Structures are given as C-alpha cells and as structure tokens.
Amino acid sequence: MSTETTATVIRGPGAPRGGGIRVRDLHKTYAGGVEALRGVSFDVRPGEAFGLLGPNGAGKTTIIGILTTTVRPTSGEVIVGGFNVAREALAARRASGIVFQDSVLDAPLSGRANLMLHARLWGMPRDRARRRSAELIEAMGLAQLIDRPVRSYSGGQRRRLEIARAVMGSPHVLFLDEPTVGLDPTIRYELWSMLRDLRAGQEMTMVLTTHYLDEAERLCDRIAIMHEGRIVAMDTPDRLLASLGEEVLEVEANGASGTVTKLLAEAGIPTDGAFEIGSLLTLPLRDGQGDLASRRLREAALPLRSVALRRPTLDDVYLRLTGVKLASSH
Amino acid sequence: MLFQLFTLYRRRMRLLAGSRRELVVPLVTPVLFAVIIAPALKKALGSFNPRVDYMTFVAIATVALLVPLNSMFAGISVFTDRTYGALRELLAAPVPRWLVPLGNVLATLTIAALQVIVLVVAAVLRGATLHTSVTGVLWFAGAAMLLAAAIAGVAEMLAFRLASQEEYVGLTPAIAIVPWFFAGSLFPISVLPAGLADVARVLPWTHALALMRYGLVGGSNSGLQAIWGNHPQTGLALASLAVVVGFTVALLTVAMQVFRRSALQ
Numbered sequence: 001m002s003t004e005t006t007a008t009v010i011r012g013p014g015a016p017r018g019g020g021i022r023v024r025d026l027h028k029t030y031a032g033g034v035e036a037l038r039g040v041s042f043d044v045r046p047g048e049a050f051g052l053l054g055p056n057g058a059g060k061t062t063i064i065g066i067l068t069t070t071v072r073p074t075s076g077e078v079i080v081g082g083f084n085v086a087r088e089a090l091a092a093r094r095a096s097g098i099v100f101q102d103s104v105l106d107a108p109l110s111g112r113a114n115l116m117l118h119a120r121l122w123g124m125p126r127d128r129a130r131r132r133s134a135e136l137i138e139a140m141g142l143a144q145l146i147d148r149p150v151r152s153y154s155g156g157q158r159r160r161l162e163i164a165r166a167v168m169g170s171p172h173v174l175f176l177d178e179p180t181v182g183l184d185p186t187i188r189y190e191l192w193s194m195l196r197d198l199r200a201g202q203e204m205t206m207v208l209t210t211h212y213l214d215e216a217e218r219l220c221d222r223i224a225i226m227h228e229g230r231i232v233a234m235d236t237p238d239r240l241l242a243s244l245g246e247e248v249l250e251v252e253a254n255g256a257s258g259t260v261t262k263l264l265a266e267a268g269i270p271t272d273g274a275f276e277i278g279s280l281l282t283l284p285l286r287d288g289q290g291d292l293a294s295r296r297l298r299e300a301a302l303p304l305r306s307v308a309l310r311r312p313t314l315d316d317v318y319l320r321l322t323g324v325k326l327a328s329s330h
Numbered sequence: 331m332l333f334q335l336f337t338l339y340r341r342r343m344r345l346l347a348g349s350r351r352e353l354v355v356p357l358v359t360p361v362l363f364a365v366i367i368a369p370a371l372k373k374a375l376g377s378f379n380p381r382v383d384y385m386t387f388v389a390i391a392t393v394a395l396l397v398p399l400n401s402m403f404a405g406i407s408v409f410t411d412r413t414y415g416a417l418r419e420l421l422a423a424p425v426p427r428w429l430v431p432l433g434n435v436l437a438t439l440t441i442a443a444l445q446v447i448v449l450v451v452a453a454v455l456r457g458a459t460l461h462t463s464v465t466g467v468l469w470f471a472g473a474a475m476l477l478a479a480a481i482a483g484v485a486e487m488l489a490f491r492l493a494s495q496e497e498y499v500g501l502t503p504a505i506a507i508v509p510w511f512f513a514g515s516l517f518p519i520s521v522l523p524a525g526l527a528d529v530a531r532v533l534p535w536t537h538a539l540a541l542m543r544y545g546l547v548g549g550s551n552s553g554l555q556a557i558w559g560n561h562p563q564t565g566l567a568l569a570s571l572a573v574v575v576g577f578t579v580a581l582l583t584v585a586m587q588v589f590r591r592s593a594l595q
Contacts, residue, residue: 030595065595070421072594094424104419106341108348120337121423 019081019095019172019205020046021067026076028062028229036062038229040076046172049199049206051216053314054226055324060209061101064177067207068098081172081205094122097171099162101178101209107151111142111161114150115168122169129168136164140194156187163194173205174198180215192218213314223314227322237314244273244312244320245284249293252305257281259302267296275320279305282316334425338433339440345407346441356400357445360392364453368392371516382551386460389453390546391515393470394539396449397442397478398506404438405485409495421594428586431490435482435582442478443471460546469545469567476578477538481505483581490592509535520556531557534577537570 021044028037037059044050052060065071067080069089078085081095105114112133119129137146140160145153153161159179166174179195180188192215198204199219210216216223217237224234233240253260253276260281261271269292274283285293290309297307318324347353368388376384411417420430454460462470484505492498512519512526513535519527530536536557544552544567554566 068422070418070594090424090426093422096422098419098422100415100418102415102418104415104417106345106416107414108345109341113344117337117341118419118423121334121420121425123334123424 020044020079021050021081021173021205021207022077022079023063023067024077026063026066026078027074028059028066028071029074036229037066037073037076040226040229040231042224042231042234044205044207046205047203049208049219049221051220051223052207052209052226053211053213053216053223053318055211057228058226059229060226061177064098064175064207064209068096068175069093094169095172097166097169097174099159099166099174099176099179101181103158103162105150105158105161105165108149110148111146111150111153112137114161115146115165118165119168124169132168132170133164136168140164155183156190159183159187159191160194163191163198167198167204171204173207176206176208178209178211180210180212188212188215195219216314225314225318225321227318227324232321233317240314240317241312243284244316245286246288246311247285247290247309248312248316249283249285249290250306250308250310251281251283251297252279252307253281254279254303254305256302256304260297260304263296263300263302264293267292269293269296273320275323277319277323282319284312284316285309331426331429334423335429335433335436338420338425338429339436342407342434342437343440345410346404346437349407351403353441353445356396356403357448359399360396360449361452363395364389364392364449364458365456368453368458369456383459385456386453386458386547387543387551388516389450389456389458390543391510391513391539392453393446393449393474393542394477394513394515394535395507395510396445397474398481398510398535399502400442400445401438401478401481401485402502402506404434404441404482405489405498406495408434408486408489409498412489413495427590431483431486431585431589432582434486435479435585438482438485439475439478443475446471446474461548462546466545466548470542471545472571473538473541473545473574476574477535480534480574480578480581483578483585486585487581487588490589509533512536513539514553514556515539518553518556534574537573541567541570541574 024041026037026040029035040059040063052063054060062071066073066078067085069085069092080092083092083095085092106117115133115136116129119132124132137143140163142157142160142164145157150158150161180191183191196219199206208219220237222234222236223240224231226232251260257276261274264283265271269285269289271283274281283293294307294309297304368385371388372384411420421427488498488501512522512530513533514530519530519536522530540553540557544554544563550563552563554563554570558566558569
C-alpha cells in the first residue's frame with residue numbers, strides 16, 4: 001500500500017483537521033508533595049507534531065495525563081481540540097486518541113475485540129467500526145494475527161495494535177506517550193514510518209513524549225525540552241541544534257578546561273557558549289572553526305584525555321540548558 | 331450512554347467468562363455446603379424445628395455465601411485492570427466515569443445469577459425441597475441479586491483503594507464469609523447470645539437470606555419473624571427488602587464516588 005493511501009486509511013474518511021492544544025501555567029503536585037509540573041505553558045497548532053523531550057521524571061507523562069484527563073492538574077488551563085479539559089472532559093476525550101507508554105490492551109481478548117471495544121467506547125456505530133477496523137488491520141499489517149489473543153503478540157505487534165486502536169475514531173489529536181520505549185531498533189524504525197504516514201496528510205495533531213533524541217528529531221515539527229517540571233527550551237529541532245552552531249568540540253580536559261578555553265579564545269574562537277559537566281568540556285563552534293580549534297589544541301600538547309569534533313545533538317542542547325546529559329539519565 | 335454501558339458490561343463479561351478461576355472457584359464452597367455438609371448436618375443433628383427441612387434451610391443459605399464470594403472474586407479483575415493498564419484506557423474514553431464500575435457490577439450480577447441457578451439445581455437434585463411460586467422466585471432472585479450488587483460495590487471500592495491484591499484477598503473472608511455465619515445461615519439468629527442476635531438483626535446479609543427463604547420456602551421458616559417479631563410476613567418482607575435496597579444503593583453510590591476520586595491521581 002502506498003504511503004499516501006496508508007495515510008488516508010489511517011486518517012479515516014471525512015476526518016476533520018487536527019485540533020489545536022493550549023496549555024497555560026500548568027502545575028501538578030502529587031500526594032506526598034512531589035511537584036511534577038511547575039508552570040508549564042505551550043501551544044500546539046492544529047496538524048502539528050509536537051514533542052516533549054526529557055528524561056524520566058521531567059513531567060512528560062504527567063502532561064499527557066492531564067491533556068487526556070487521566071490526571072488532575074493542581075492548577076492551570078488546558079484546551080484540547082477546542083475543549084476545556086476541566087469543563088468539557090467528555091468532549092476533549094472524544095476528540096483524542098492515546099497510545100500509552102504501557103500497554104492498555106486486554107490481553108485475553110483478540111486484537112479485533114480490542115479494536116471494536118475502543119470503537120464502541122468512542123461512540124462509533126457497529127458497522128462503521130467493523131469497516132474502520134478492517135481498514136486499519138490491513139494498513140498496520142495485523143491481518144494474520146488479529147483474531148488471536150493479544151497475549152500471544154510480540155511487543156512490536158502490540159504497539160502496532162495500540163496505534164491502530166488509538167486512531168480508530170479518527171481523532172483530532174493523537175497523544176503518544178513514549179511509543180517506542182523498550183522496542184528493538186527494527187521495530188522502532190517501522191513504527192516511526194507508520195507514524196510519519198499518519199502525519200503525511202498533516203490533518204492530525206500529534207503530541208509525542210520521548211526521551212529518545214532521534215525519535216524527537218525524526219517525528220516532530222517542534223520540540224519542548226523538559227527538565228524537572230519545566231520547559232527549558234522550545235523550538236524546531238533544527239533551530240534548537242543551530243543554537244549550538246554547526247559542530248561542537250568535546251574535550252576531556254582533566255581539570256584543564258580553563259587552560260583550554262583561554263587557548264581557544266586567544267586563537268579568536270568564541271568560548272562564551274562553552275559548558276562543562278564533570279571533566280567533559282563542550283564548546284559550540286561556528287563558521288568552520290572546528291579545524292582551527294583542533295589544530296591549536298594539538299599544537300599546545302596539553303594533557304587532555306580526548307578531543308573530538310562532531311555534529312551537535314539534542315543531548316548537547318539539554319546538557320547546556322540543564323547541566324545533565326539526557327542520554328545518561330536512563 | 332446506554333450502549334457505552336453495554337460495551338463496558340460486555341467487556342467485563344468476556345473477561346470474567348474467560349477465566350475458569352472466577353467462574354468455578356466461588357461455587358466450590360457453597361456447593362460443598364449444599365450437597366454434602368447440609369445433608370450430613372441434617373443426618374447428624376436432625377432439625378431445630380420439625381416443620382423445617384434442615385437440608386433445605388442450609389441449602390438456601392449457601393446462596394448467601396455464593397453471591398458475596400463471587401462478587402469479591404470478580405473484584406480481582408479490577409486489580410488486573412489497574413495493574414496491566416486497561417483502566418487507563420477506560421479513564422481516557424469519552425464515557426462518564428461512573429459507568430465503569432457500574433458495568434463491572436452488572437457483569438458480576440450476570441455471573442452470579444448463572445452460578446445461583448447451578449447451585450439451586452444442585453441442591454434440589456440432592457434433596458432440597460422448595461415451596462415456591464413465580465412471586466416467590468422473584469423475592470428470592472431480587473434478594474440474591476441485591477446482595478450480590480452490594481458486595482460487588484464493596485469489591486469495587488476495595489479494588490480501587492487498596493494498594494495490593496494480597497491485601498484485597500486477605501479481606502475477602504471478612505467480607506464474604508464471616509457475616510454469613512451470623513446471618514441465620516446454619517441456625518436461626520434467635521439462638522445467638524442476646525448481643526450477637528442484635529448484631530445479626532442489623533446485618534443486611536440476615537435480611538437478604540431471610541428474603542431468599544421467604545421466596546423459596548415461604549411460611550414462618552424464613553427467619554423474618556426472628557428479625558422483626560411476630561407480624562404478617564408480607565410486611566416483614568417489605569421491611570427487610572427496604573433494608574437490603576438501602577444497603578445496596580448506599581454501597582453502590584459510595585463505590586462510584588470512590589472510583590471517581592481514586593482512579594485519577
């Protein structure tokens with residue numbers, strides 16, 4: 001099936017343009033005083049793919065919980081698909097589809113029964129639910145196993161079924177909470193492809209939480225980077241990376257970071273963007289200064305453990321903003 | 331809303347009916363009482379009243395043991411929903427949240443009804459003697475289903491509030507079995523010590539069991555007079571029905587409130 005046809009099937013007939021989301025000053029404190037969200041605000045445009053990137057405990061799942069009305073906010077306002085989640089919760093839920101981080105399928109039931117259950121709970125007439133499930137079963141490659149109990153499915157098969165289930169009702173907004181966590185790389189790439197097909201028509205708004213940098217970069221139009229309950233940066237992946245220049249110099253300085261930055265500054269390389277975690281010094285570079293920086297450090301013969309030049313990643317963005325490596329927090 | 335309730339009911343039915351544990355295990359002890367212990371007690375001890383067939387007396391009481399056990403066992407599947415995530419799907423669905431425990435309770439009642447039929451048939455085949463009518467069957471069925479619904483409400487509350495399935499299972503005897511012994515199941519409550527007899531009179535189990543006996547064997551052997559005193563049976567039956575209905579409505583209402591508050595963090 002072609003990408004465009006798959007997108008059409010997954011979107012569904014006559015599906016409306018994706019709904020927008022507005023979040024204002026969202027706070028959440030759990031019982032016991034755990035402050036999960038400390039004043040989060042953001043907008044998601046209709047049809048946009050928006051990512052919430054951060055380590056475990058950053059507040060991403062809490063935000064998804066509040067947007068899907070499964071977690072009560074302490075304060076703040078949330079609008080999903082045009083509906084206030086506090087006052088119009090049923091309507092907001094009707095406009096949404098969710099792929100949860102953990103499987104919510106009824107394992108003793110078949111895949112088909114799980115799809116039909118979801119459709120009926122979302123108010124679809126039986127005939128339309130049957131037609132829609134047939135389309136999605138075909139599009140998601142589930143035909144061979146759809147009538148087997150879900151407990152017999154592999155992790156990747158379950159995740160495909162979860163996605164099919166979430167889009168049964170052609171939702172305005174699709175939420176995905178860590179959709180590929182725990183899956184092997186092949187399955188992850190397969191699911192990314194399916195999710196990109198969903199986005200192909202740009203009519204379904206998608207909100208994705210992840211701690212995988214590559215997932216955020218590949219799937220999202222814009223990313224909000226979260227740390228300890230706050231959004232510390234929000235922009236397109238390209239602009240976030242561009243804030244660090246074309247490349248970064250990574251130096252294991254062994255306590256000599258002051259000497260390194262002084263040396264590079266004397267060579268005319270701006271060092272005000274440098275940040276250090278432990279003994280690792282990272283310096284964003286622009287205008288092709290990487291070669292110059294490497295040469296100066298070689299010539300100076302400082303007792304450095306390593307020097308590396310590479311492209312910046314969102315991990316570097318996160319590290320500079322929070323002082324913690326995103327990748328090391330898992 | 332009705333078809334969403336039916337969808338929730340159907341889901342729970344498919345999950346309960348697919349589990350042999352939840353269908354068969356609650357039946358074991360009551361059937362044991364009805365077909366083995368009751369006849370043995372009758373043979374060994376005779377009866378406390380020559381007009382009362384003791385085997386039938388105990389056999390009907392086993393229904394009041396079965397329905398709470400079934401309700402409590404059905405509550406274990408709520409833990410499964412909580413533990414394995416399906417509860418989140420239900421909370422995220424565009425259905426009024428109070429429908430979720432209500433759908434569970436309706437499914438529990440259906441399973442209970444089927445099990446009660448099995449139990450009563452087994453007791454009759456074993457020798458229990460019933461003197462009933464259509465109205466009598468309605469009294470019996472109504473009392474059994476109200477008791478099942480009330481305990482299903484308790485089960486839902488505990489399943490949403492308790493931290494672990496172990497705690498829940500630990501409470502099952504206290505809720506499903508202990509009250510049964512004081513409800514006039516093996517002997518009339520009038521033979522209990524004075525204080526305990528007063529406790530038995532306020533237990534909804536006692537009223538439900540008396541109504542079941544009123545429906546299936548009628549006469550003065552139902553136990554209604556032991557509760558209320560010497561008055562016309564129909565009036566006493568209505569009074570006990572009011573107690574059981576009130577108990578059931580209160581518990582189901584609280585169960586739905588507890589669900590709404592506990593299900594969300």
